[in-house]
Amino acid sequence: xxxxxxxxxxxxxxxxxxxxxxxxxxxxxxxEANCRYSSSHLADCxxxxxxxxxxxxxxxxxxxxxxxxxCPHCASGAK
Ligand SMILES: [Zn+2]
Ligand SMILES: [Zn+2]
Ligand SMILES: [Zn+2]
Numbered sequence: 001x002x003x004x005x006x007x008x009x010x011x012x013x014x015x016x017x018x019x020x021x022x023x024x025x026x027x028x029x030x031x032e033a034n035c036r037y038s039s040s041h042l043a044d045c046x047x048x049x050x051x052x053x054x055x056x057x058x059x060x061x062x063x064x065x066x067x068x069x070x071c072p073h074c075a076s077g078a079k
Contacts, residue, residue, distance in 0.1 A: 001030050001032070001035055001037075001053055001055070001056065001057045002027060002028060002029055002030050002035055002037040002038055002056055002057070003027075003028050003030075003056055003057035003058065003059060003060055004025045004026065004027050004028070004056060004059040004060070005025060005026045005027075005028055005059070005060050005061075005062045006018050006019075006024055006025045006059045006060065006061055006062065007019045007024040007025070007026075007062055007063075007064040008024070008061045008062065008063055008064065009063070009064065009065050009066075009067060010063035010065070010066045010067070011067050011069060011070055011071035011074070012067060012068045012069050012070050013070040013071055013074040015070075015071040015073065015074065016061045016063065017071055017072075018061075019064060025059065034051060034052045034053060035052060035053050036048060036052045036053060036054050036055075037056055
């Protein structure tokens with residue numbers, strides 16, 4: 001099943017914050033013919049809803065930079 005990798009910043013507190021929403025994700029192709037989002041899936045697939053998966057796996061966070069400081073939320077003193 002295909003999924004998206006979301007590039008994020010990982011903070012010292014353990015929280016992840018996605019980088020700018022529009023350009024920070026990469027779609028990972030599972031190459032399965034019975035997955036609606038795969039490039040191996042037929043464009044003219046018949047009865048797609050019965051035979052193929054129609055959803056993506058939850059996005060996976062990929063830290064692009066790691067900071068030792070807490071995230072803005074934690075740094076603001078929220079408990
Ligand atoms: Zn897939
Ligand atoms: Zn299909
Ligand atoms: Zn935090």
